[in-house]
């Protein structure tokens with residue numbers, strides 16, 4: 001099994017769909033376990049997939065596959081960040097919007113106020129000099145103030161619908177196929193986001209036009225009154241720095257929220273917690289904390305490095321098992337899950 005996996009994996013370690021800047025070639029070569037031969041690497045002058053330690057990845061894949069094909073579909077789950085992971089970083093050559101960023105309130109004064117908060121807190125979020133405890137408090141403050149402005153500004157669900165319709169947000173190619181593949185095998189997908197659950201659902205509805213019975217969203221969820229106005233938020237605030245203290249209890253099956261009459265099994269939190277093999281997708285190293293509350297045995301992590309590639313490639317290669325560059329599509333992940341959970345395995 002291990003030998004076969006090794007062969008499959010190495011056959012796809014570096015792909016050549018898009019250009020990688022020449023100054024990164026040597027770094028990608030350094031990170032990749034495959035390309036020990038500089039001449040060989042130079043012949044792949046473009047790449048989008050980098051594996052820091054291919055031996056380790058093969059080992060992890062073998063450990064998951066060795067659980068036995070019949071068990072695979074019951075033992076695996078996918079945990080994915082939303083913004084910049086399932087969605088593209090750039091859309092039509094410009095920075096794509098995030099689930100928070102796309103929101104336009106009926107009263108534009110409030111958009112301005114939220115933008116001012118962004119300008120104040122965003123640099124603090126990435127400041128290398130602020131201790132993490134202090135930063136966590138600042139993020140709590142930012143999210144609380146932002147949510148307060150959404151309520152005060154009288155946000156409605158119609159406003160969300162309109163904002164999504166006007167937005168420049170797009171899923172990576174292959175996301176639908178990934179969801180379909182996992183749905184066919186009853187493998188749950190937990191979308192874990194510090195954004196807004198109601199917006200993520202609306203993006204799924206408008207951009208994919210279909211629902212997946214295996215998708216759960218763990219994010220900040222809004223409460224609307226009978227007039228359709230936002231009045232509060234459910235549960236504990238999830239911000240960018242507390243995803244590791246995650247709030248599985250907030251998860252609700254997608255189709256429940258959308259009022260769809262799908263007669264399908266739902267995934268209780270308990271069953272999600274008992275799945276021992278995790279495929280984690282994220283675009284920040286902090287996203288690795290999304291699986292902290294799970295008692296997993298094997299975790300394969302996939303990182304999407306969207307920005308500042310030159311400075312971050314080494315740390316991403318150390319943190320994630322597989323790293324994708326250049327806004328790569330989701331095909332590599334589809335291939336990975338198809339190797340972990342082949343169709344003849346269930």
Ligand SMILES: [Mg+2]
Pocket residue numbers: 081082083084085282283284
């Ligand atoms: Mg993200």
